[in-house]
Structure formats: C-alpha cells, structure tokens
Amino acid sequence: MAHPHKFVRATLSRMRRSTSGRLAVGAVLSAVFAAALAAQKTTTRAPTAADWAAVAKLPDFTGVWERSGGGGNAAATPSLTPASEAKLKAFQASPPQDAETANCLPPGMPRIMTQPYPMEFLLTPGKVTIVIEAYTQVRHVYTDGRPLPEDPDLEFHGTSVGRWEGDTLVVDTIGFSPLTEIARGIPHSGRMKIVERFRLTGPDTMVIETTITDPDVLAAPFVSSSTLTRHRNWTIAEYICEENNRNFIDESGKAGINLANPAGRPPAKE
Amino acid sequence: MRRALITAGLIAVAVGVVSAHHSFAAFDTSAEKTISGTVKQFDWTNPHTWIWVDVANQKGSVDTYGFEGMSPNYLARRGWTKTTVKPGDTITVTYRPMRDGSNGGMFMTGKLSTGQVVSMSGLKITQ
Numbered sequence: 001m002a003h004p005h006k007f008v009r010a011t012l013s014r015m016r017r018s019t020s021g022r023l024a025v026g027a028v029l030s031a032v033f034a035a036a037l038a039a040q041k042t043t044t045r046a047p048t049a050a051d052w053a054a055v056a057k058l059p060d061f062t063g064v065w066e067r068s069g070g071g072g073n074a075a076a077t078p079s080l081t082p083a084s085e086a087k088l089k090a091f092q093a094s095p096p097q098d099a100e101t102a103n104c105l106p107p108g109m110p111r112i113m114t115q116p117y118p119m120e121f122l123l124t125p126g127k128v129t130i131v132i133e134a135y136t137q138v139r140h141v142y143t144d145g146r147p148l149p150e151d152p153d154l155e156f157h158g159t160s161v162g163r164w165e166g167d168t169l170v171v172d173t174i175g176f177s178p179l180t181e182i183a184r185g186i187p188h189s190g191r192m193k194i195v196e197r198f199r200l201t202g203p204d205t206m207v208i209e210t211t212i213t214d215p216d217v218l219a220a221p222f223v224s225s226s227t228l229t230r231h232r233n234w235t236i237a238e239y240i241c242e243e244n245n246r247n248f249i250d251e252s253g254k255a256g257i258n259l260a261n262p263a264g265r266p267p268a269k270e
Numbered sequence: 271m272r273r274a275l276i277t278a279g280l281i282a283v284a285v286g287v288v289s290a291h292h293s294f295a296a297f298d299t300s301a302e303k304t305i306s307g308t309v310k311q312f313d314w315t316n317p318h319t320w321i322w323v324d325v326a327n328q329k330g331s332v333d334t335y336g337f338e339g340m341s342p343n344y345l346a347r348r349g350w351t352k353t354t355v356k357p358g359d360t361i362t363v364t365y366r367p368m369r370d371g372s373n374g375g376m377f378m379t380g381k382l383s384t385g386q387v388v389s390m391s392g393l394k395i396t397q
Contacts, residue, residue: 237343244315
C-alpha cells in the first residue's frame, strides 16, 4: 500500500468490468476511506497562524481548575441493570478494604475526572490536552474532526474526540481498560461510552456534565456534573505515586501500610 | 464540643483527600493518640508525606514512629513547605493509630517547640 491511489485505481478498473464487481466498488471505497482516516490519526501538520487565531477565539479554559467539594461522586447514583445490581450487592457484601489505587494504579476514566486534585486544560490547534495532577495523568482529546476508531485499544482513559458546540466542548470517549470502573463495585462492559460537556459558567467557574451509557450495565444513562473553580496562581504539581508508596492492597483484598525501613525507602513489593 | 467539631472537620478534610489514593482501613479512626519525640526525617514525597519521629522508650533507646500525612501538592496549597518540619525538631503529634498496633498512624496535628501547630488543613501559631 505504498501507493494507495494507484492500487485503488487498478482495483476499481478491474471491478467495473463485472456486476458483482460494481457492488464491491463501494466496499473498497469504504475500506480505503477508513484506511485514510486511520492514517490521518497519526498525521500532525504544522499549525498555521490561522489555526492559532481560531484557538484564540475559543472559550478561555486556560489555567488550573479544582473540583469543588473534593473527590468522589456521592450526589449521583447510577441506575443498574438487574445483573449489575446483583454484582454490586455481592461486592458490597464483602468489599475489599481498598482499591488498586492503593498500589498506585491510576483509576482511569471516568473516576480520574472526580479526583480531589486539580487539572489543567491546554487548547492547541486540533487538540485539547487535559493534564491531571492525580497520579500525573494526561488525557488527549482530538478536536481535528477525526472520527472515533472502530476498534480502539482498551486504555485507562479510552480514546477521545471532541468538538465545539458553541461555547461547549463536547468530548466523546470509548474503549476503556477493564481495570477501570464506573464507580466502586460497578465495572463497565465493552460498550461503555462517555460524553462530557465542558463549559464556562463564570469568569473562573466551569461545569462538566458527564453522561455515561453502557447498555450492559446501566439501566439508564448515568448523568452527573462537577463544578470546577479556576485558581490562576496555581501550577500543576508532580504526583508520582510510586515515589514513596507505603500503602498496599493484597490479592485477598486486605489493605495495609508498610512501616518497615522507617525513614528509608519502603521495601519493594513482593 | 468545639474540639470535637474541629476534629470532625479534620477527619472530613482527611477523608475527602486521602480517599483519592487509599482507604482508612489500616487506621483506627475512632482513636486519637498523642506522642512526643524528635523528628528524624520528613519525607516531602508522593503519594504521602511521612514524618518520622524518634520516641524515647523504657529501654533507654528510641523507637521510630511513622506518621502519614497528605501529599505535597495538597499541603503546599495550605502553607506547608518541604522544611515546615525539620530533622531535630521536637514535636508532639496527635494521630490516628495503626490498627495493627505498629508504631505510627495517620498524622492529625503536630506542635513544634516554636509553638507552631501544623495540621493537614494548614499552619497556625498558638502561644
């Protein structure tokens, strides 16, 4: 496929000679179109002055934003399918004493967005980057018009594309690692989709409305919202969880703190 | 009553933040202990700060206690720096002890010999 256009022309020319070939033309064109889009994903072109001028006209998301009311998502409760409800009940009957975050595994989506630590938004041509202080994480939201991939790799933050609807940044995300959860004891299925709507509601106030759908787990879309406050004099701090982590949860679900080697490095995990 | 309210407030602050990383399962959050000693080391590190305190024991030597605090990002926004607590400082610590009885727990407040009281919600001078 070094010269895709040449290949396509030759193939189409052969196919037009037969009826069944004509039917196949559409399929080939679709495949080529998909390949072109896939290729587009890895293409970054140099932004022009006009691209930067367009960014300057977007709502001012710059700076460091902290979620009000600390972490968690206590206000909203998801409505579950009977099977997921039963799974949650079983989880709650004998819950592990802690989550894998105690071992420094970041929570991924959607829970990384409700941590009690701040985040920063970087708007550049074709992309919004969300720098998240908790666990030193980053989300990449492509706003260059590319579609979501058909079969994405499963990642902690999924794969995101965004678009501006007026002054609202709308982000669609799919393809999540099975190690992430909708909430404690509520794992997602492969069909989870998250739509986030980010908009400014004041000079230093932002609201994120999040809608999670997952037909295998949720009986209804799970809608929640966060209010963030901008701190113009803050910078994002480092949070390398593995630096000096003495907390742990073991495979049986028991949590603990390792006080061995006081005032030194914590012992390496077995 | 006021003390109870302040304590409740500190727990609320602590729960909101530490829960980002780990649960309180290892601490006896219904108990509060106080201990005095000399700071051996202050780890200004993630995911938690640790204050290590040498406490004299009855054998004529010292036991080293470890106290887990909030992370540097959180504390720095409340006035702490990496030298707020220094090796050699004498300190009286109130803490939620470890459930397993080992030497240490969750740091609540520390009173330094300068009269400064340091807590997870910030710094203040009392005298």
